[in-house]
Every structure is written in C-alpha cells, then in structure tokens.
Amino acid sequence: MEVIRSQKRTPSNDTVSNPKIPLYLTAPQMEVRLEEFELFAVDRLRVLKGVSDGLARGRNPKEMDDLVDTLWKEHMRDPDASVMFNKDIISHFVLRLVYCRSDELKKWFLSMETALFRHRFRLQNFEAQRAIVGEFGLPYKAVTGAELEGLKERLGQVVRSLGQISPTVEAVYYKVPFEEVPDLVASRRVLIQKGYAFVAGSQLVSLVVTQFRSHISKALILTNRKWTTTIQEREKDRLTPIVEALSTSYLGPDYSQSTEYAEISLKDIDQVAKSSFPLCMRHLFEKVREDHHLKHGGRMQLGLFLKGVGLKLDDALAFWRAEFTKKVGSERFDKEYAYSIRHNYGKEGKRTDYTPYACQKIILSAPGAGDHHGCPYRHFSEDNLRAALGRMGLSSRGMEGVMDQVRNKHYQLACTMTFEAVYGTSCDAGINHPNQYFEESQKILKSKTPPAPV
Amino acid sequence: MIREEIESREDEKMIDAAQMNNPEPEECFNVNYLRIYYGGNLFPYSDIHKWLSYGHDGKHPGCDEYYFGRREFSFTLENDVYLRYKSFKNASSMEDAIKSNFPYKIDIGAVYSVDPDKRHAYSQTGTNVFTPVERELVFDIDITDYDDVRYCCSGADVCSKCWPLITVAIKVIHTSLTEDFGFKHILWVFSGRRGVHCWVCDPKARRMTNEQRSAVAEYFRVYKGNENNARKVALMGYSLHPFLARSYVDYLKGFFEGELQATQSIFSTKDKYEKILAMISDEDIQSELRGKWENSARSSLSEEAISLVRWEQLKNTLQSKKHKAPTLRMCVEEIVFTFTYPRIDLEVSKQMNHLLKAPFCVHPKTGRVCVPIDPNNCDEFDPLAVPTLSQLIEEINSGGSRMDVDDDEDSDTSLLAKSIKFFRSSFLEPLLKSCKEEIESSYKTKIGKSKDSFSW
Secondary structure: OEEEOOOOOOOOOOOOOOOOOOOOOOOOOOEEEHHHHHHHHHHHHHHHHHHHHHHHOOOOHHHHHHHHHHHHHHHHOOOOHHHHHHHHHHHHHHHHHHHOOOHHHHHHHHHHHHHHHHHHHHOOOHHHHHHHHHHOOOOOEEEOHHHHHHHHHHHHHHHHHOOOOOOOOOOOEEEEEHHHOHHHHHOOOOEEEOOEEEEEHHHHHHHHHHHHHHHHHHHHHHHHHHHHHHHHHHOOOOHHHHHHHHOOOOOOOOOOOOOHHHOOOHHHHHHHHHHHOOHHHHHHHHHHHHHOOOOHHHHHHHHHHHHHHOOOHHHHHHHHHHHHHHHHOHHHHHHHHHHHHHHHOOOOOOOOOOOOOOHHHHHHOOOOOOOOOOOHHHHOOHHHHHHHHHHHOOOHHHHHHHHHHHHOOOHHHHHHHHHHHHHOOOOOOOOOOHHHHHHHHHHHHHHHOOOOOO | OOHHHHHHHHHHHHHHHHHOOOOOHHHHOOHHHHHHHHHOOOOOHHHHHHHHHOOOOOOOOOOOOOOHHHEEEEEEOHHHOEEEEEOOOOHHHHHHHHHHHOOOEEEEEEEEOOOHHHHHHOOOOOOOOOOEEEOOEEEEEEHHHHHHHOOOOOOOOOOOOOHHHHHHHHHHHHHHHHHHOOOOOEEEEEOOOOEEEEEEOOHHHHOOOHHHHHHHHHHOOOOOOOOOOOOOOOOOOOOOOHHHHHHHHHHHHHHHHHHHHHHHOOOOOHHHHHHHHOOOOOHHHHHHHHHHHHHOOOOOOOHHHHHHHHHHHHHHHHHHHHHHOHHHOOHHHHHHHHHHOOOEOHHHHHOOOOOEEOOOOEOOOOOEEOOEEOHHHHHHOOHHHOOEHHHHHHHHHOOOOOOOOOOOOOOOOOOOHHHHHHHHHHHHHHHHHHHHHHHHHHHHHHHOOOOOOOOO
C-alpha cells in the first residue's frame, strides 16, 4: 500500500467481481491518500467500537447481525461499490498497524475483527458463503452418496440433540478434520468419526471464522515485526503520529449538542449537581459555590461540561456571574470572564464550538496549587477521595472496591464502580465521559420517578 | 558397581527387610525404598526415554537429535522442594539426575522450542521465543470428583465399590478417543492412589493447540455441578448426541442398573433418594414417588433390591409423564449420567504447559507404583493390588527376581515385569513403529528422493 499526498486517485485494479467480504489475505497494491489513511481508519474504528459495545452488552447473535449491518451502512458505505470495497481493505490494513503494537491491542483487534467478520458472513446468502469458503482454499470435501447415507441416522440424532424435533438432515455436509472446528466440537454440534467432523452447510460460519481468526492472528505478529524494525522509524514524521493517536482516540459521542435528557435550567442546577454529576464535576461545582471562583482549568472543564449538559449560554453567563461577582465584582466579570464563556460556546473568535472533555483528557491534565479540575480518582489523596465518596453516599464496602481500582490506576473503572454503587445498577459499557455519566444517571432517575398517585 | 558397594547395599536392604514383615501403611513409602527403586533400575529409564523420544533416536537422518532435550521435566523433592524446567540431553543424563535427586514425584511437561534449562539464554522476541511446541493430549480422572455420588468412601479413599466408576470412565473416554477422534496411541496409567491419567501420544494429538485441547475437553464435559444446583446434568434437545447415546447404551445404563445399584444402593435411605428426587424438576412427580417410598420403609428386602424396585418405579413414572415439560424429557438419562458419566479435570487437558506425573513413579502417600492400565481389560484392574514400593523391596530381598528388569525372559514374573511388558508391547512398540514411519516419510518428502533402503 502506497501512501501519497496527491489529489488524484489512481484507479484501483480490484474488480467488483471479488466476493463481498474481503479476506485481507494480502496487503493491497494501491495508492492511498494521506487523509484517507486516517479517515478510513477512524470510520472502521467506529464500527469496531460499536461491535465491542454490542458484545459487552450481551447482544445475541441475531442482534449482533443487525447491529453490524447498521454500523457498516452508517460508517463504511459509499455509493461507488469499488470505493466501498477499497475503503474496507485500506481501513483494515491501517488498523493492523495501529493494533499490532502490543498484546492487549492485538487481542482486542483480533476479537473485534473476528466478530465483525462472523456477523458479516452470517448476513451473506449461501452461495456467497460458499464462495468465501472457497477463497480460503480449504480442502473440505462435500460428503455425498453412500457415505452420507451411512451417516444419516447419526446426523439426524445430532440435529435432534440440538433441539429440532424432526431429524431432517441437510443436503450438504462437509467432512473436515475435527481440529478445524473447535467450537462445534466443544458444544457437540457435529458428528465426529475417526478424527473427522461432519459439518452442515449451515454451520459453515464456524469453519471460516476459525480460519479467519488464525490468519489475522499470524498476520498481526508479522505486522508488528515490520513495524518495530522498519516502519515506525521510517514514518516517524508522517504515518507514525497518526497510527499512535488512533489507538487512544475517544470515539464516543462528543456531547457538543445537548440531547433531550440534558436540558437543565438554572433553578435545578444545585439539585441536579447533587444527584447526577460525576465526582469531578461535583467537586468543581461545590468549589464554585464555596469560593465564588475557579481557576482557568476548572472553568474550562466545568464550563464545557455544563454546556454538554444543556445549560444555555444565557444561563451559563448568569450562573458564573452570580458566583464570580461575589468575589471580583460585576465589571471585572464582564471584562475578564464573560468573553471566555462566550468563546466556549463558539460565539467569539474563531467560533469553534468546543466539545466537553472526555475522561481521557481530564485524567491526563495536571492540576496545580489552587486548581480543582482533573480526575479526583487520580488527583486526590486517598483520604480526600474517601471523604468525597462518603459524601456521595458510598458505603465503606463499596468504597473498598473503588479504592482498589484507584490503586491499580484504573480511574475510569473506579468512577464506573462509583456510578454503580450510587444508582444500584450495573454500567457495562464503563464511564469514559462525564457527560455520559450525567446522561446515564438522568435516565435512571427519570425511570425511577414514581407515577402520580391515583 | 564394585563389590563393596554391592555388599553395603545388600546390608541396607536386609535391615529394611527385617523391619517390615508387616509394614504399616506409613511404611509403604520411605526415602530408602525410593533410593532402591530408582537406584537399582526398577524404574524403566530406557523405556521412558524411548517413549518420549518418539523415534528420534539419531539412527535415521531424518531424526531430530535434540528433540528429547527440549522436553520439560519437573522434580518434587523431599520437603516439597519443587524444581521446574529440568531437561536432559539423553537417557543417561536423565537417569543420573534422578539417581542424584531421588525425587518424590517426577512430572512430564511439554516439548519446548528450546531446551527448558537454557530458556533464559534466548531472547523473548523475534523467532526464538520459549514456547511449547508439542505435548501429549492428557486427561486426569480423580475419584474425589465423584464424592457426591459415592457412599462407600470419600476424599482420598478408594475401594472396590467405587473404583468401578473409574473403570466405566476409562471405557467411555477410550472408546471416544479411538472411534470419534481416531487416535491410536493411548496410554492409561494408574495415578497411584485414587484415579487415572490418560496420555494420547499420536503426532496429531501432540501438535494440538490449546484451543483444540479445550474443545475436546468440553466435548467430554457433561457434568456441570456445584452446590448451587441440584440438577447438575442437563440434557437438552430431543435426543442424545451420538457420542452420549453410544456411551449410555454400551456402558452407562448397564453399569447404573447393575453394579452401581449393587455397590451403592442409591435409593435405599431417605437421604439418598431425596438427592435423586431433587433432580426431577417437577414437584408433583417428586411427591408421588416420595409417597410410595416413605411408606414402604418396612420392607424385608435387601438394600440392593429396594433400590432396584424404586428405580423401576421412577422410570415408569417418568415415562408416563415426561411430556409434561422439556426438562423431564431425558430425566432418566440425566440421573444415570449424573452417577456414572466420566468427570475429567478440564484444566489439566486445556493447556500445553500443564505438567503431569510420569508413569512408573511411586505415589508418596500409598507407595504404589503408577502402572499402566489396559483399557481393553480395565475391569480386571484392582487399585488395591498394585505393587507397592515395600512389596518390590521385599521381593528383591527374598531373591525372587533380579533387579535388572530389562531381561526379556518369560520366566521373569517379578511384580513390576508384567506392567513393563505391557507398556512395551501394547503401547511403546506400536508407537515407535508408527513414529519411525512418519520420520522416514517426512524425510523422503523433504529430500524428494525415491525409496532407498535405510537400515535401522
């Protein structure tokens, strides 16, 4: 793959007669624009993170099929089929570079790409599936004639053992060495005889997924070797920074547009701060109320959060003014602080509508003396953190779990555990954005509101 | 050995013999006996070496002369000192190491990519990573995993009433390994006290990945029990998978209705039958049967007869009522499986780097030798008749046999000779023959020559 800066795209040699799902067996021989290098990868990453989310939430296979279909159409579709195909291939190979660099990254990528492949495969029709099986060059023989007749009774038993009341045996069975279909063997979903498993046409998925997974796993090891020995150094001014940024990028919702749950008004703000703010924002909020002031870092972190939560510009100005004028007076407020609040909302200067900070950014910040921003799980001393958690209502048992995560530097998990303890519910996706914490909290509280008495 | 050494050894042994006409159980094993066992070539060093070399004896150009040296062994010494990652260049260095350490236990691990005892000399990156490359497919069956279904013993004890559970397990697993998986070179070994180990040594088996081993272990898994559920075997669907059906028809059903009832009388008391009633997921049926059994307590029949009668009643009741719910469909089979189906230790089988005790070791608690078991004759095997260390020593002292068991004479009827002969003829020889064929054919493929005559 050749990465270039030219505006013109060189026509690719791939014909549209390729099977619909590429197998990523070899790196493509095509030229890629630098912008596409990153953009395609980001889109694919959104799909993979969506898959990860679906799996974490325990979606069943049919739900995952639908999810993958939706995600793919949303992020990877293009009106031109050959462009879409190329994007598929390019994005996969770029992400290989990104995710080959550590065991943890490899494991995640392998799991998600395999799941993605599995569900895309399931969505294909039978002919397309057989074509893909052929593509792998697997030497599986179809079982026919006398051999099939001899097995029919036991194949019927297998079918019945899987919950189908009538022992209808499929028309096509493949004879494959049992080592190729471990998950079918483990769940006794196939007949095994003399070292061969008899796989029904409908069970092909398992066959190919195992092959796919094994191939990608080996490829990642080779890619890693190439990366560490040549590519990383050679591309240090061009591709390497992009590759390194991609694996840590936050790809969730950016909360720059507030949603229906999130509109809060000034009169509710104290109540809502107590019930739904994550610890970092609660702390900042309490400090504003207490000191009638916040330094720059805190103003940014809390201010943008409030914007994400649905506080309108006018209300925001009123809020900050009400507090700050107790210390600095109205004139100084207008002169020194109002401008930057308006700036945050994109009403001044280059008019960028700034997005609220994600946990990643907050954790990496470096609060100094007099600062109150940052992530309490990281930046507070143990005593202060315990006191703060106590004020949030955590029992001493709940606190131990949280403190344990903190000791292991899993700050976001600590916040997630706090969330779970406060609301008595589990948060499988994990907290990675303060506004996410807020929205989830609001959802729970609204669903618990008792109906009006009759 | 020089004369003085022989004489002092004889003295040592005579003293021991005098002390042990009626050995206490504790005296079945002690360090001195162990020294004699390993020191005097009772332990079959060259057979073990031949086995684990898998034909790579250096006599054929296609041999890998370093193969044996890449196998991990571990020694457990007196005082629980544990030495891992031991490896030996050849048979005599293995023998020397055992004779200087007299380990209480010898474990066999995997064949690695480099000699285990030199693993630190290689970096962990690039192509020279220290990783397992071959390892037998192994299984471990321990009678303590059956404690909830045997009433004669518990814990470390085993007797003639409960050992048949192990026998049935061997039959079921062995049949499946040969018929379903097509394996040919399978060694079953007594673990020395209360179970058996199985070593599948086909080349295909040795090269299986962890994922594949896990798949086979799960294929064998039926029992999913813990204290929290009463119904530990749940057979769903409308029929049994052919493997389970064959096991049921050929081994389990007959065993349950015959020997098991006779030895365990699983319905004869209230405690016992309540456990079985709890496996029936229908309260009405439970009450119906309970009613019948509570009232017939004053029968004059034997325990065994009572059990059989109740089993028939249970079967008849379930037969007429099984359409009531899907969970009742195979309730009878579930009960049989709960009591009789093999329970293997999954963790032992799943990973290539898991170590397992070597055959012909001596169990420190019982003094019994870990002898091979013939799977085609496993009904005959009696764990309480396996030679102990002290018996072996006594046999030597009474001049009953030579210490050197490499003798081929049929007249050698020493206690251990039978086991070693069986190991050689049933397992080792066919295995080595097949290994040599494989080495030869892959060598020929490599060099692309037509068949020459290589003399062995």
